[in-house]
Amino acid sequence: MDVVERWVQLSYRRPVLTAGVVAVFVGACGVIALRFEQRGGRPGDTSTIAALIVVSTAAALTVKRTHPWWALAITTAGTVAYIAYSGQFNAAATLPLSVCLCTLASRFEARTAIAATAAVCVGLTCVAAILGPQWLLVERVGLIGWPLLGASIGGVTRARNRYVTAVETRAQVSAALYEYEAERRVTEERLRISRDIHDVVAHHLAALNLQIGTARHVLDRPELAAQALAGMHENSEAALREIKGLVGMLRAADDDPRGPVPGLGDVDALVDAALASGLDVRTIVAGSVRPATPDVELAAYRVIQEALTNAAKHAPGEPVTLTMTYRLSTLTIEVGNRIAAAGRRKTGGGFGLAGMSERVRAAGGHLDADDGSGGRFVVAVELPLAAYEVRSR
Structure with a gap:
């Protein structure tokens, strides 16, 4: 951190102290500058009264931050008092006024600073x-030139401070947006992974449960029991493969996923597995x-699997009836079956329908589930x- 930055920070923490230091420094510089040679070889002003006027005017700078308008009035009056006393031009007499205008222009809006500077220059x-x-x-121009220079420096300082503040604000907003986007992506990824795990585990466990029930009822028929056990073995292997693929995707980078993503081409194998487990x-x-985008294919596959x-x-x-209808720009999937007489399905007790709905919305579609008319769900x-492309020959 350089000296200027330290001084700026100190001015915010101790405004009275830094204003007092500036007042002493400006007063000392003004008294010394009065003694320099003036126009036409005339010696500098060495009178005690002139020095007191400059020092008194510089003392008003101690309140330039707490009472800026009082400081401006006093420094302007001090400059006029020196001109009335000496009747001569000396740039040192305008030094406190220039510093006061610099502070004023750095703190207030441009319109206010310009109005105050113009009023002072007209008065002088x-x-x-x-x-x-x-x-x-040249003396008349110099009388208002130094205050104009101080006001200009203050305006440039204010513009720079506003620019730095805007840059810092944009950086903070960008950091906040980045964190929000990162959290949103993490949340979406967690939901996606939870849906994948639910779909995979629920599907294969349901199939295993059905096959185990079948095997228990055909224990007296070894050939059917062996067929059920083979189906259970295939389902367990498929479940292990898909869970291993999900774990691999968790460990891999986003741009390097491991394992193929299931899609519409895998629906036949999914149906064959359901048939092998005893589902009609x-x-x-x-x-x-025709193929669709990967997110649409994955959503379609998971919906059929969950259904x-x-x-x-x-x-x-x-x-169970599975109907897939390909239209010009949409794919419609309907999975329906009669509800068992033992009890109607409760659609709000698990995460299946919620997960399917989230998947479908994420892929740009919508889902409807109806368990009302005709005892069917x-x-x-x-x-x-993607719509067909029409090409002219």
Whole structure:
């Protein structure tokens, strides 16, 4: 930290002390400057009264921060008093006034500072015209030139301070926005991971539960029990693979994910696994099948996976209909099944539907779940697809 920055910080902490130091320094410099040779070889002003006027005028600088307008009035009056006493021009007499205008311009708005400086300059010009008719033009200009210089320095200082403040404010806002964005991304990633874990674990555990129940009922038929055990083995291996892939994505960087992301191309394998676990699934595909963006494909896959899991959990033994309709710019997915007679499905007790809805919204679509009419539960999803490109030949 340099000397200027330390002085600025001290001026904010101890304004009276620093103002007193400035007043003493300006008074001493003014008295010394009075003694320099003046125009036409005339010796400097060495009178005691002139020195007292300059020192008294500089003393008003002690209140330039607490009472700036009083300080301006006193320094202006001191300058006029010196001109009336000596009848001559001496730049040293305007030094306290110049310092006061510098402080004023650095603290107040430009309009206020300009108005105050203009009033002082007009007043000094009138005083010079009345009390110093023999003055040269350069002396008349010099009388208002030093106060103008002080006000200009103060205006530049204020502009610089405002610029520094604006830069610091922008830096703080940028840092706050960066932290907010980082927290938002972390929250979204946590939600995404929780949905993935829920979908994977719930799906495979539901399938395993169904296959275990089947195996218990066919223990007297070894061939069917062996088939159920083989399905359980495949489901457990698939669950381990997907969980391993999720853990790998957690450890990998964002731009280097490990493992393939499931999509619409994996729906057939998902349905085959559901059929192998004993779920009766009928698949209907309408329209021209075409790929979608990775987020849409992942959302579609997870929705189908969760819907089949819920069907196996809440309506075992009931047939499930999976309908996928490809339109011009949308993909519609409907998964429906009859609700088991043992009890109607409760849609608000778990995280399945909430997770599906979040996924679909994140991919730009919307989800509807209806368990009302006809004793059927239907999950309907609409996801965006890229429209066909029409090319002219």
